[in-house]
Amino acid sequence: RGILYMKREHWGSQLAFVLAAAGSAVGLGNIWKFPYLAGKNGGGAFLLLYVLCLIIVGLPLMLVEILIGRTAQKNVVSSFREIKPKSPWFLVGFIGLLAGFLILSFYSVVAGWSLEFLYQTAAGTYWFDDTISEQVRNDKVAAIFGNFISDYHRPLMWHCVFMTLCIVVVACGVKNGIEFWSKILMPMLFGLVLILIARVYFLEGSGGGYSFLFSVNWKAIWNPKVVLDAMGQAFFSLSLGMGAMITYGSYLDPERSLPRSAVFVVIADTAVALLAGLAIFPAVFAFNLEPSAGPGLVFSTLPIVFTKMAGGRIFGTLFFASLLIAALTSAISLLEVVVAYFNEEYKMGRVKTTVVLAIIIGLFGIPSALSFVAPSAACPLGMSQMKIPFPGGAKTFFDLVDHMASNLCLPLGGLLMCIFVGWSWGKDKVMKSASQGAEWFATHPLGTIWFNLVRFVAPLIVTLVFIYSFKIISFTNEGTLVFFKGWF
């Protein structure tokens, strides 16, 4: 046993863990989704709600996950077996594995889009000469994204390239792979985003962007739909509910302070979401473009911004490099969850496990990439018209996988983890383990508050989010409650 324990890799320092965990949390969810949601849902008011969700559910659950991992020193499935042997709790680990598998399969496709735009921006391919009118030029730039995803060659190629990058990092192991790259990439990401914010600040007319993001529209937060949007976003953005933090926590030495690490990770994640908003909206406003373009904001609106901005090619390249870095450090955590399990349980060796799993996940991602391609003679496998029936409305393959993972597996996993720690593990054992490396926590009111949030409040709120995602309850735009919308 002692020898087995020695063999398990550990982070070199607490900072290494915090950077890797922040790397997992900071991802596509922060850089494109958060700013867009904030803009759509009342700016500053949404921000306030989001921060509230982070404190009431996000932070407690972050600590729950890291605690399970550090205590058990095992992968996501065996951690539950270690703490509660001979109980069915290990099944929660399998929900996590499934979520990791599903999320990585489509996450890599979207990360591939950022590789395409990194390449196109660096190469300057969409700076059309000004013999054509400005409007035509804008339309041409905006159309690049649609044309790109509706063809299959390049999206599939970039999907492969991105999965290969993930393999390279994860195959090198926790210390030489994940830790090494997180330590380089995370500070780089912060630096790049700060440079972008500074550049955008000096654009004429950027002021509108700041008021857009920070003006508080109080009416907006009385809409329950907005509350639940904020909750769901907090979950996905912090990488909670699937054991990414259990797995990363399992590489922590027992003497590290957990509450402090959890707070750092949550702050870093929130900071990058805010900073991304501060980089994107002022620029969009300076050029009178539409701020609520949703998924297209980053890939169709921002390229137009870059073509108009002095130094746009350089800053655009930096922007897409940031997006790629954010996506990569998140994707490796998704892959690590699955690799850690198969590597430890089936002893195939890390490199082989990583390669085999990444190939299987990559193959499963192909239909997601094809979900934007119309079927044609050249590509009969285009799946854009194939809608899979689902309660609450038929979905494309891409949307279905996203929905199953983000809206089913993550909240369900998070809910069960809260119940596990709050009701099954035993309060004394939980508090003893949580205060290892932070003795004050056992007797401090914050410790008691945390435990009660995990026991009562978080399960209740997560259950609400859960039934909302499945449209068991939903709300109209005016905020009226509806049951089973679109189910029958």
Ligand code: PFF
């Ligand atoms: N937190 C990532 C993001 O905001 O993009 C996504 C994610 C990564 C979710 C890892 C879950 C996970 F385990």
